[in-house]
Amino acid sequence: xxxxxxxxxDVAGLFVARRPLAGLRTWFTMLAICIExxxxxxxxxxxxTLMRFLPIVTQIFLWTAVFAATSRPxxxxxxxxxxxxxxxxxxxxxxxxxxxxxxxxxxxxxxxxSVKKYLVQPVDYVSFLLAARVAHKLVYYLVALLPFGLVFFxxxxxxxxxxxxxxxxxxxxxxxxxxxxGFFMEAALGMLGFWFLEVSSLMFxxxxxxxxxxxxxxxxxxxxxxxxGLPNVxxxxxxxxxxxxxTAYFPAAVWLxxxxxxxxxxxxxxxxxxxxxxxxxxxxxxxxGTRRWSAFGG
Amino acid sequence: MSRYLSILWxxxxxxxxxxxTFRANFVLECVTSLGWMAMNLAFYLxxxxxxxxxxxxxxxxKAPFFAFVxxxxxxxxxxxxxxxxxxxxxxxxxxxxxxDAVLVRPLDAQFLLSMHRVDFSSLANGFVGIGLLAWAVPxxxxxxxxxxxxxxPMLILCGVAILYGLIIMLAAATILMGRNQSLYDFWFxxxxxxxxxxxxxxxxxxxxxxxxxxxxxxxxxxxNVPARVIAQPLTGQAWWPxxxxxxxxxxxxxxxxxxxxSALAKYRSASS
Numbered sequence: 214x215x216x217x218x219x220x221x222x223d224v225a226g227l228f229v230a231r232r233p234l235a236g237l238r239t240w241f242t243m244l245a246i247c248i249e250x251x252x253x254x255x256x257x258x259x260x261x262t263l264m265r266f267l268p269i270v271t272q273i274f275l276w277t278a279v280f281a282a283t284s285r286p287x288x289x290x291x292x293x294x295x296x297x298x299x300x301x302x303x304x305x306x307x308x309x310x311x312x313x314x315x316x317x318x319x320x321x322x323x324x325x326x327s328v329k330k331y332l333v334q335p336v337d338y339v340s341f342l343l344a345a346r347v348a349h350k351l352v353y354y355l356v357a358l359l360p361f362g363l364v365f366f367x368x369x370x371x372x373x374x375x376x377x378x379x380x381x382x383x384x385x386x387x388x389x390x391x392x393x394x395g396f397f398m399e400a401a402l403g404m405l406g407f408w409f410l411e412v413s414s415l416m417f418x419x420x421x422x423x424x425x426x427x428x429x430x431x432x433x434x435x436x437x438x439x440x441x442g443l444p445n446v447x448x449x450x451x452x453x454x455x456x457x458x459x460t461a462y463f464p465a466a467v468w469l470x471x472x473x474x475x476x477x478x479x480x481x482x483x484x485x486x487x488x489x490x491x492x493x494x495x496x497x498x499x500x501x502g503t504r505r506w507s508a509f510g511g
Numbered sequence: 512m513s514r515y516l517s518i519l520w521x522x523x524x525x526x527x528x529x530x531x532t533f534r535a536n537f538v539l540e541c542v543t544s545l546g547w548m549a550m551n552l553a554f555y556l557x558x559x560x561x562x563x564x565x566x567x568x569x570x571x572x573k574a575p576f577f578a579f580v581x582x583x584x585x586x587x588x589x590x591x592x593x594x595x596x597x598x599x600x601x602x603x604x605x606x607x608x609x610x611d612a613v614l615v616r617p618l619d620a621q622f623l624l625s626m627h628r629v630d631f632s633s634l635a636n637g638f639v640g641i642g643l644l645a646w647a648v649p650x651x652x653x654x655x656x657x658x659x660x661x662x663x664p665m666l667i668l669c670g671v672a673i674l675y676g677l678i679i680m681l682a683a684a685t686i687l688m689g690r691n692q693s694l695y696d697f698w699f700x701x702x703x704x705x706x707x708x709x710x711x712x713x714x715x716x717x718x719x720x721x722x723x724x725x726x727x728x729x730x731x732x733x734x735n736v737p738a739r740v741i742a743q744p745l746t747g748q749a750w751w752p753x754x755x756x757x758x759x760x761x762x763x764x765x766x767x768x769x770x771x772x773s774a775l776a777k778y779r780s781a782s783s
Contacts, residue, residue: 267700270720271707278566278711279558288561414539421546430554438560 302465310395319403407502428462575742584640666737676763683774
């Protein structure tokens with residue numbers, strides 16, 4: 214084990230779970246490092262986060278123009294305000310489920326051989342990545358609170374009243390699971406690097422599918438009228454069978470009250486099942502991948 | 512001038528040879544680029560499931576709107592192919608001091624920095640744009656008059672020139688700041704405003720935004736004016752935006768050149 218710093222030993226302790234207190238200390242150390250890293254470029258970070266809302270400005274004007282040209286009071290059950298609120302809420306959801314650089318980082322570590330240190334040290338690679346990502350996200354929310362708060366304040370007239378406690382709890386549960394789902398899907402994708410040397414094209418294809426089917430572009434209820442060729446099955450239903458919509462559409466729809474009662478419970482259970490499935494897929498990919506992998510690099 | 516054209520031709524040929532060396536990667540890049548475009552087109556088709564036009568009484572019904580989208584695809588593909596790959600490399604050149612090697616060459620620095628790399632796979636979207644235009648034009652209520660077809664290529668060039676000028680100004684910002692990794696992001700967010708007809712920017716917030724994106728950063732002229740010439744009747748008043756776009760293109764090129772030169776004058780090498 215490396216003696217160069219406390220981190221390797223602490224992290225090992227964390228995941229071997231022999232010293233829970235040392236593990237806890239490592240978590241805080243990682244968190245502190247992440248906070249410091251982020252705060253170095255805090256101005257750039259805040260401006261960057263604010264800029265991410267610019268496409269929503271275009272969407273607000275686009276849907277306002279669409280509603281102005283149609284006699285419909287709503288589209289697929291969404292009023293103009295609902296649609297704007299939907300786009301704002303998907304920004305929150307994506308802040309949980311998006312994992313920039315995760316799959317690329319895993320694939321790169323496999324390609325350049327740096328993944329080997331996790332094979333010889335008592336550190337579980339996936340758990341280490343998960344811990345780092347949790348720290349990263351916590352810092353992100355801390356710093357992004359200001360731009361998010363500002364945008365939501367400016368757009369408050371579009372937002373519906375705060376829902377009841379049960380809906381808020383369901384929303385929070387869906388957010389946490391969207392984080393886990395996003396993490397394990399991307400991690401599994403990155404582990405394709407064990408089988409293919411270059412996976413950047415696959416990642417781009419995944420990004421396209423994810424962007425379209427997650428509901429990031431538009432509320433998926435709009436696909437309800439589009440036939441699939443299967444009897445009584447619309448495109449919206451097919452999309453709901455897939456895991457992608459839990460990473461953008463589902464939490465937003467929960468907050469907006471589009472999914473309620475037994476359907477909400479069933480959807481939360483289905484999301485939990487998808488999380489478990491993706492954990493298993495990720496673990497299996499790691500287990501099979503490390504058994505066929507040959508070390509490259511010095 | 513002929514010397515620069517010959518050098519540009521050499522750059523393009525070298526990039527094509529490199530692309531053809533990794534043919535599978537080139538095909539994949541074309542496919543993924545087309546996939547992104549197809550996804551956006553699917554979104555627009557979906558929008559037209561719910562509305563006859565974008566904005567009440569604007570005339571941007573399905574066929575004119577797709578002519579608009581096609582025009583945007585053609586302009587953006589040219590910019591993405593010719594200028595963006597070089598601009599993306601600039602950040603690292605400034606940060607690492609690699610810019611020094613460019614400045615000592617006996618060629619214009621702006622030319623070298625903005626045109627040394629050509630991404631041929633981005634032209635795939637342009638060809639799809641031409642196909643989409645060919646689909647949309649016969650479905651317009653009024654076919655474009657011959658004068659519109661004569662002006663259209665020139666306005667496309669003006670759109671490309673305006674976007675090129677904006678890229679050069681962002682590049683100048685990179686030189687001044689030393690590092691500007693969000694250059695591409697900023698570019699994406701700014702050009703996002705040009706993706707839809709200008710008429711959607713209406714009301715107390717939309718009006719000033721439209722004015723700013725027309726007269727301050729003329730991003731709304733880039734696609735709107737050429738698309739309007741083809742997709743909507745060419746009346747007497749339509750010539751004002753046409754002349755405005757030509758002027759804006761010239762002004763953007765001149766101003767961006769000056770800004771770039773002044774940024775270069777303030778450049779301090781990062782290398783040892």
